[in-house]
Amino acid sequence: MSDDRQDFVQGLVAELRRGTITIGVLSQLTNPKYGYALVESLTAKGIPIEPGTLYPLLRRLEKQEVLTSEWETTGAKPRKYYVLSETGKQIYRQMCKEWADMNDNLKQLIEEAGFNERGGNDGKR
Amino acid sequence: MKGVEMMGNDKKNAQELTERYLYAVTKRLPAAQRADIEKELRGLIEDMLADRTADAEATPKDVESVLLELGKPAELAAKYRGSKDYLIGPDYFALYIMVLKIVLAGVSGGLTIALLVGFIAGERANIFVSIGNYFSSLISALFQAFGWVTVIFAIMQKYNAKIDEENKTWNPKELPEVPEKKARINKSEPIAGIVFTVLALLLLNTVPGIIGVFWLGEAQAYIPVFDMTVFTRMLPLINVVFALSILKEVIRLVIEKYNLKLAAAVTVINAVSLMIVLYVFSSPAIWNAEFITQLQAIKGFEMPADFDLAYHWSRVPLYFSGIVSFSYILDTLTSIFKAARFHIVKTR
Structure with missing residues (x-):
């Protein structure tokens, strides 16, 4: 595969990932967490996210009143903890349902097209 | 340590x-x-x-x-x-580039002709000095034009970006109608208009004396049509007329079709322009009072017997006013007529 095509595919994957980041973040915030702990837990679970993307996203979600935040200053370092608000919880549930539907529909499309998971044609055509 | x-x-x-x-x-x-x-x-x-x-x-x-x-x-x-900052955003960029091209072409063309005429008409300095001057004034004029166009568009962007945020909903019903084919204004007409106006503006401001009679008989002579002191005094007013004319063509470019809005704008602009032109040119003061005397002084020039030149020269302010009034009125009536016609076609 040429470099150009590799870049193109990576661009598409990054685009897919971008859309799922918010759900991933919301899923981790039923309990309060601070930004870097989130980076680590998401990365450990196979959803890598750059701090430079996550931190501004947290602020935006807070501004939209999906999250609430609080400074925790009793520890060694002051840290800002974020947690889902009531509206945030509802939004998260809604997003989960949307994601499940989308996932089902896409799966169906892919199965109908007759391509297996490795991306090759399994002969059904 | x-x-x-x-x-x-x-x-x-x-x-x-x-x-x-x-x-x-x-x-x-x-x-x-x-x-x-x-x-x-x-x-x-x-x-x-x-x-x-x-x-x-x-x-x-x-x-x-x-x-x-x-x-x-x-x-x-x-x-x-989270927001995108633009000096000139995608909404304006195409129009910005178009206006920039027109203005830069107009400035280069106008300046070239103005300086060429200036060179031929007598300021015959060293040719290298002239070429050097030409390039330095061309470059500074181009930068000026570029700067002003950009500033105007940046202001439009800033002002309009705010309006956009206020009414984000978009209604397909508000899309402008596809204009009747004949009602569309061909872009080349207003563009040509702007180019010529910029040209004339540059000529009159850089070499105002060029409007005159060049006598190329055995004795060569040059007689200006205008009284230069009065003309220089009136130049700001004349420039206002040019600016109005450019504004009119820009409005034509933006509206793109003959409609009542355009007709109203053209009527107002033409009325104001005509008043200024009449104020400036209908009195004899701005015309060269010595024109006939200077003409007669040329060796080899003979007054035609059956044509009273002095009489007609005295009436030039009147003729000029008449021609200008006629063209402004014709332009206004054409705009109104076309707007009315296509308005009727549309509502029928």
Whole structure:
């Protein structure tokens, strides 16, 4: 595969990932967490996210009143903890349902097209 | 001893690097959010460093790699702001480029002709000096034109960007109708109009004396049509007329079709222009009073017997006023007539 095509595919994957980041973040915030702990837990679970993307996203979600935040200053370092608000919880549930539907529909499309998971044609055509 | 000092320096350098990064990010953020974001980012950088160094003292190299991971300060700040800042955004860009092309072409063409005429008409300095002058004035004029067009569009962008946010909903019903084919204004007409107006404007402002009679008989002579002192005094008013004319063509370019709005704008602009032109040119003061005398003084010039030149020269203000009034009225009536016609076609 040429470099150009590799870049193109990576661009598409990054685009897919971008859309799922918010759900991933919301899923981790039923309990309060601070930004870097989130980076680590998401990365450990196979959803890598750059701090430079996550931190501004947290602020935006807070501004939209999906999250609430609080400074925790009793520890060694002051840290800002974020947690889902009531509206945030509802939004998260809604997003989960949307994601499940989308996932089902896409799966169906892919199965109908007759391509297996490795991306090759399994002969059904 | 030396080793301890170096470690102290390293720590200082590492801290300074962090501070510089934080400053570079936060100075690009709204003042109200600066302190909070700075505190949070500082914590983040410390956490990332602790991860890399396993709680040992961070070296400037460690800090560098952390900052590289966080990305360019301007980009990080842009993510925090969340909005896109444009000097001239995609909505205006196409129009901006078009206007820029017209204006720059008009300025180069006009200046070239003006200086060429100036050179031929007598200011025959050293040709190299003339060429040098030409390029220096051309470059400064082009930069000026570019700057002004950009400033105007930047203001439009700023002003309109705010309007856009106020009414974000978009209704397909509000799309402008596809104009009747004949009602469409061909872009080349207003563009040609602008180019010629800019040309005339430059000519009259750089070499005002060029409007005159060149006598190329055995004796060569040149007689200006206007009284130069009065003409220079009136030049600002004449420039207003040119500016109005350019405005009119720009409106034609933007509206793109004959309609009542355009007709109204054309009527107002033409009325104002005509009043100024009549004020300036209908009195004899601006016309060269010595024109006939100077003409008769040319060797080889003979007054035609059956044509009373002096009489007609005295009536030139009247003729000129008549012609100008006629063309303005014709232009106005055409606009109104076409608007009315296509308006009727549309409502039928």
